Amino acid sequence: MAQPAPLYDLFTLIDATLEDERRAAIRDAARDIVEADGTIVTDQEWGVRPLAYEINHKSDADYHLLQFHAPRAVLETLDRTLSITDGVLRHRIIRLAPGTPAAPDPPRVARPGAVAPPVESVEA
Secondary structure, three states, X not given: OOOOOOEEEEEEEEEOOOOHHHHHHHHHHHHHHHHHHOEEEEEEEEEEEEEEEEEOOEEEEEEEEEXXXXXXXXXXXXXXXXXXXXXXXXXXXXXXXXXXOOOOOOOOOOOOOOOXXXXXXXXX
């Protein structure tokens, strides 16, 4: 009996200084590669967020998570394409173990100048 295609995570960090159209084109190209021979399970845009450390003198990146089922050839094509695409600061493809929980909702980032919601105190 054939095993189902494994579930993979593709996480990309795209240069935040690129125009929105160029960043969208990079994300769309990755989706097109996956959809050619696989299926997308989760597609989350986490938006522009600060990096923990600078990459190529950039301090912000556009974060994107794509979870999918696909054969090995798709992984090789994705890795090669993202490695040579200008504007991709980093990418990571990992195979998720069976039973791995679903992807979390995109985390929220406090924007500069935003006011945090008040914290309710609990008295004992």
